Every structure is written in structure tokens, then in C-alpha cells.
Amino acid sequence: MITIALPKGRLMDESLEVLNRCGIGVRVPESRRLFFYDNSGQYRFLIVRAQDVATYVEYSAADLGIVGRDVLVETKRDVFELFNLGIGYCKMVVAGKDRSCIYNKKTSVKVATKFVNIAKEHFFRKGINAEIIKLYGSIELAPLLGLSDCIVDIVSTGRTLKENGLSVIEEIFESTGILVANRVSYYTKHTNIKEFLSFLK
Amino acid sequence: MNKVPSGVVHFFEPISSLRRETENRILSLFKDRGYQEIITPTFVYEDSVSEFLFEPLKDKLFKLIDRANGKTMILRADITLQITQAVLLGDFEMPMRVCYAENVYRDIKEHLGQKRELKQVGVELFGVKELEADIEVVSLALESLRLFDLNDIYLKVSDTSIIQELIDKYSLSRNDADRLESFVYRKDLSSIMGGDFPDGLKKELEELGRVSGTVDLTSSLDYKAYKVASSLKNRFSDVSVFCDLFYCEHPKYHHGITFDIFVGNRRVVVGGRYGNITKKLGRYIPALGFAIDLDELVQLLFERSSGR
Numbered sequence: 001m002i003t004i005a006l007p008k009g010r011l012m013d014e015s016l017e018v019l020n021r022c023g024i025g026v027r028v029p030e031s032r033r034l035f036f037y038d039n040s041g042q043y044r045f046l047i048v049r050a051q052d053v054a055t056y057v058e059y060s061a062a063d064l065g066i067v068g069r070d071v072l073v074e075t076k077r078d079v080f081e082l083f084n085l086g087i088g089y090c091k092m093v094v095a096g097k098d099r100s101c102i103y104n105k106k107t108s109v110k111v112a113t114k115f116v117n118i119a120k121e122h123f124f125r126k127g128i129n130a131e132i133i134k135l136y137g138s139i140e141l142a143p144l145l146g147l148s149d150c151i152v153d154i155v156s157t158g159r160t161l162k163e164n165g166l167s168v169i170e171e172i173f174e175s176t177g178i179l180v181a182n183r184v185s186y187y188t189k190h191t192n193i194k195e196f197l198s199f200l201k
Numbered sequence: 202m203n204k205v206p207s208g209v210v211h212f213f214e215p216i217s218s219l220r221r222e223t224e225n226r227i228l229s230l231f232k233d234r235g236y237q238e239i240i241t242p243t244f245v246y247e248d249s250v251s252e253f254l255f256e257p258l259k260d261k262l263f264k265l266i267d268r269a270n271g272k273t274m275i276l277r278a279d280i281t282l283q284i285t286q287a288v289l290l291g292d293f294e295m296p297m298r299v300c301y302a303e304n305v306y307r308d309i310k311e312h313l314g315q316k317r318e319l320k321q322v323g324v325e326l327f328g329v330k331e332l333e334a335d336i337e338v339v340s341l342a343l344e345s346l347r348l349f350d351l352n353d354i355y356l357k358v359s360d361t362s363i364i365q366e367l368i369d370k371y372s373l374s375r376n377d378a379d380r381l382e383s384f385v386y387r388k389d390l391s392s393i394m395g396g397d398f399p400d401g402l403k404k405e406l407e408e409l410g411r412v413s414g415t416v417d418l419t420s421s422l423d424y425k426a427y428k429v430a431s432s433l434k435n436r437f438s439d440v441s442v443f444c445d446l447f448y449c450e451h452p453k454y455h456h457g458i459t460f461d462i463f464v465g466n467r468r469v470v471v472g473g474r475y476g477n478i479t480k481k482l483g484r485y486i487p488a489l490g491f492a493i494d495l496d497e498l499v500q501l502l503f504e505r506s507s508g509r
Contacts, residue, residue, distance in 0.1 A: 060466040084391035184463050187443045188355045
């Protein structure tokens with residue numbers, strides 16, 4: 001049997017859709033139980049926070065996991081990235097009121113974000129001295145209140161940005177859901193993983 | 202109050218005895234096979250090793266100051282490098298076989314749950330470039346695990362030169378080569394196929410992924426890694442052998458054949474060729490070896506003996 005960690009939230013619904021379409025019958029339990037099996041009993045699924053999926057996989061609590069590239073790049077987990085599922089599309093961007101909020105500053109740029117590592121690396125590569133302010137949500141408020149000059153966040157439709165008077169200044173990368181595998185399970189459970197992968201493809 | 206720093210642990214009975222016995226049994230097997238034990242200093246000058254150290258270790262060094270001359274010293278972070286330097290310094294007869302059981306110290310961030318002091322038991326073999334040396338060393342690693350009645354041993358064999366040769370063949374720029382290596386390291390075929398690499402290269406990489414798999418001895422492939430893998434499958438029919446040709450390290454450590462041995466869901470042994478290090482140190486000598494992660498192995502044996 002193989003264990004697959006699924007991320008709570010939007011990516012979860014799309015993942016289940018993909019699995020059902022590929023002939024792996026799954027239904028999320030209505031109880032509060034955090035794991036469930038597919039109809040054949042061959043696969044065990046775990047329901048975890050999106051940020052924790054790759055951690056479960058890296059430390060072999062799960063053999064496989066579905067995780068957005070955004071989270072994967074941020075958390076830098078040491079896992080195999082076996083297959084791009086193409087679901088949950090979004091972009092990692094720098095957003096602000098306008099370009100001058102970064103490029104006209106005479107001193108360091110304040111950046112509010114949930115993605116501290118991605119933001120740090122992005123500005124480091126551009127040679128811009130950035131001060132990172134870690135927030136856990138409602139990031140778009142930060143530039144409006146002067147808490148930061150800009151934000152680094154994911155956008156899918158861009159509606160939240162627009163309604164808060166912000167626009168995309170630059171794109172960092174595109175993100176979709178990736179099937180990741182534990183570096184040991186990949187070899188020790190290869191037959192099962194290969195079969196699972198062939199269903200998805 | 203006695204506070205223990207994170208990443209170091211006490212061992213009590215029965216684990217302490219189990220650990221001691223395990224180490225002794227493995228070491229005496231190595232010695233029976235003609236590997237002589239070497240004991241190296243716990244700390245060395247930073248400037249004598251830093252240039253040659255595996256890149257990811259460089260920012261994980263424990264540092265001390267030598268009060269005699271103000272120079273920075275580090276706690277041993279890599280045994281192989283120390284042994285290689287010692288061997289190059291002396292005038293030893295080749296081939297040379299050495300073994301060791303020593304702690305390494307790595308200042309790893311606490312939240313990763315890894316140890317900062319860990320013990321490795323292993324061997325190094327210098328001076329033989331033929332495949333028989335690879336087969337000898339991998340066999341010895343498998344035999345040392347066999348001492349403990351483990352019945353779910355998985356061996357993975359790969360060769361870092363396969364991707365290197367493709368990079369040369371398609372004359373990739375340094376930047377593209379680095380991108381390719383990082384994709385292969387993560388087995389990210391999707392990004393390779395969707396990327397701007399030459400079509401011929403994509404095809405070859407896809408094929409390498411396709412033919413990689415568990416060795417069943419019915420087919421044959423013209424790769425060194427496959428020869429090593431199938432020869433080991435022949436000798437150790439109860440071990441599941443995986444030949445991974447779509448493989449790369451990033452950053453690179455080994456150079457040539459590399460292998461891992463897994464038991465259950467633990468990686469217990471890591472090994473391979475590192476002639477690149479002797480070359481970098483000024484005198485090329487073929488070199489290979491492996492390290493058993495004693496902490497992982499003992500934890501596994503303890504869990505199994507106590508029926509957990």
C-alpha cells in the first residue's frame with residue numbers, strides 16, 4: 001500500500017477530481033478523520049496543511065504527496081518531483097501600487113509576504129536590499145497601510161489585488177500542483193508508484 | 202540544570218550495547234576482508250579542508266579557535282576527505298583498503314530534526330579503477346547488513362557520469378547544465394520536457410528514465426551502473442536491486458558509480474566513487490567507499506528487536 005498526502009483547500013478538490021477521473025475512486029470522509037482509503041483499499045490518503053505535505057513526504061510519513069510549486073520552492077524540501085499535474089494554476093508575483101514603490105526607493109524596500117524565502121531570494125538576485133515582513137494572511141493590506149512598499153504573493157485571477165488597488169509589478173514564477181515522492185519510497189515501492197503514475201498520465 | 206543542546210543525544214541500555222555490538226561486528230567484518238582501521242583527529246584546521254569540502258557542508262561547520270596561533274579549526278564534518286588527505290600525504294602501496302568508525306559533526310538547524318553528532322562506519326578503497334572494485338565495495342556493504350538478519354534490503358545503483366556525458370555531448374552552457382542537473386536530481390521530467398533543451402537530449406533522458414528500474418537479469422543494458430547492478434543481483438538474489446540511470450547529484454559529491462542501500466523506509470548506506478576529490482587534492486588516485494549511518498541502522502535494529 002502507498003500513502004499519499006493531500007493538501008487541504010483548493011488544491012485538494014482539484015486533486016480529488018483528477019484522481020476520480022483517472023479511475024482511482026476516492027471520497028473524502030464527512031467525519032473529522034484525517035485519513036481515508038480509495039475504493040480498492042490500495043491507497044491511503046492523508047489530509048494535511050498544504051505547507052506540511054512535503055514535510056510528510058520528506059520524512060517518509062507519506063510516500064507521495066500533491067503540493068503546489070509555490071509551497072515546494074518556499075519550503076525547499078528534499079523530494080522527487082515526479083509529475084506536474086497542471087492543476088491549481090497560479091503565479092508568484094511582486095505586487096504594489098506601481099513600479100516606483102520598488103524602483104524609486106532611495107533606501108531598502110519593505111516586502112510583506114507569506115513566502116519569506118522566495119521573497120528574500122528574488123530581491124537578493126536583483127541586488128535590491130529588501131526587508132522582509134512575515135504575515136500570515138490579508139497580505140494585500142500591508143502596502144495600503146504603509147506597513148510595506150510591496151508584497152510577494154500568489155495570484156490566480158488578480159481580483160484581490162485589483163480590489164485593493166494593487167497591480168502586478170513582476171512575475172517570479174508560475175505554480176501548479178506537483179506529485180512529489182519520498183526519496184526512499186521511490187525505490188522501495190517503485191512498482192506501486194509507477195502504477196499510480198501511469199493512472200495519472 | 203543540565204541542558205542538552207539540540208541535535209545530540211544520550212543512549213541508554215539496551216540501545217547503548219546494541220550500538221556498540223553493531224559497530225564491532227561490522228568493523229570486524231571489514232578487517233576480515235583486508236580493510237585496515239584508521240582513526241583520524243576530531244578537529245582539523247579549516248583552511249586545510251574548506252576548499253575540498255562538499256559544498257552543503259561548508260556552512261554547517263562547528264568552529265573553534267586554536268589559541269596557539271589564532272587559526273580556525275573545525276570539528277570533523279566528513280571522514281572521507283580526512284582519510285583521502287592522509288592517504289595522499291603518506292607513501293602507501295596501492296591498492297589500499299581502510300575502514301573507520303567515527304563521529305561526524307554538522308551544525309544543522311534544529312527544526313530539521315537531524316542530528317548534529319552522528320556516527321559513520323565505513324570503508325574506502327584506493328587505487329583500483331576497474332568495476333571489480335565497485336562490485337567488491339557494494340558487496341561488502343550488503344554483507345555487513347546481512348550480519349543482522351534483515352530481509353528487506355534494497356540496493357540502488359547509479360552513475361553520475363551518464364548525465365555528465367550527455368551535457369558534454371550536447372555542449373550545454375554552464376547555466377543550462379546546472380538547470381538540467383537540478384531537474385534530474387529532483388526527477389522532474391515534466392520540467393525537462395517542457396524546457397528549452399535540445400530535442401535529442403530530451404529523448405535520451407526520457408529513455409534513461411524508461412529503462413531505469415528493478416533489475417531482473419532477463420535484459421541487459423550497456424551501462425557500467427547496469428553491469429554493477431546485475432552482478433550484485435547475481436550474488437545477492439534476495440536483495441532487490443534498482444538500476445537508476447536517470448540520476449544526478451546536485452550539488453555533486455560522487456563521480457562515477459554511486460549507490461544507496463535502504464532497509465524498510467530508511468537510508469542506511471551511502472557510497473560511491475570520488476576520484477574527483479583526489480584529483481582536486483593534487484594527485485589522482487581512483488577512490489571509492491561507503492558509509493553506514495550507525496544511528497539509523499541501530500534505531501532500525503532496536504525497533505525490530507522490540508517489535509515496534
